[in-house]
């Protein structure tokens with residue numbers, strides 16, 4: 001599904017250049033559940049942003065289903081983002097003045113569905129996340145866990161190929177964290193989604209099929225040599 005080769009990404013801060021990613025090679029299989037784990041400031045979100053076509057690498061190739069995301073025209077990239085990539089963030093990013101139902105419907109706007117069809121699909125997505133009795137609530141009238149479920153419904157209502165989640169449980173207590181990870185895992189299993197989940201939480205990472213540890217802008221799977229050769233994670237690093 002994804003093939004990343006020699007990915008580097010830098011940002012300029014004044015005269016300084018920050019290499020957020022510094023040579024990432026990573027393959028992600030169709031239908032895989034991959035966790036990206038690592039300490040703060042090591043390039044996790046930068047990598048997720050590139051996977052979702054929200055930015056382009058400075059160097060290297062990022063191929064998604066045969067297309068090089070770094071070289072696609074902006075319009076094609078926008079189409080991919082709308083159709084194939086669903087995003088979930090730590091801070092939910094719901095629109096505060098819209099109800100749960102309306103928030104989910106926003107993801108369907110690019111598809112020119114009839115209003116009835118849009119309503120039906122958004123409602124079903126909320127039902128799938130166990131929120132049938134909360135569809136008319138504003139985000140401020142929902143718990144953190146419920147808000148994240150709305151955000152997941154919004155990401156999945158368009159039936160994307162990939163779900164990209166950046167610290168989706170970072171703002172939640174332990175019980176709610178477990179519930180949200182369980183919901184994500186269930187959706188991944190039942191829908192054949194590819195799920196890429198960024199977390200610094202080892203408990204969350206261990207629920208994935210595979211863990212990529214990112215440190216200093218490079219990915220490691222546990223080989224003593226650095227960077228990785230694509231094997232299992234180093235238990236020391238992911239403990």
Ligand SMILES: Nc1ncnc2c1ncn2[C@@H]1O[C@H](COP(=O)(O)OP(=O)(O)OP(=O)(O)O)[C@@H](O)[C@H]1O
Pocket residue numbers: 011012013018019020038039040041042043044045046047200
């Ligand atoms: N837009 C930007 N401009 C300048 N520097 C940036 C920018 N975005 C990220 N960086 C830098 O790139 C590095 C990696 O950032 P990134 O957000 O990917 O880290 P992270 O692993 O997601 O961290 P966290 O766990 O705190 O979310 C950091 O040093 C950060 O300061």
Ligand SMILES: [Mg+2]
Pocket residue numbers: 044045046166
């Ligand atoms: Mg981050």
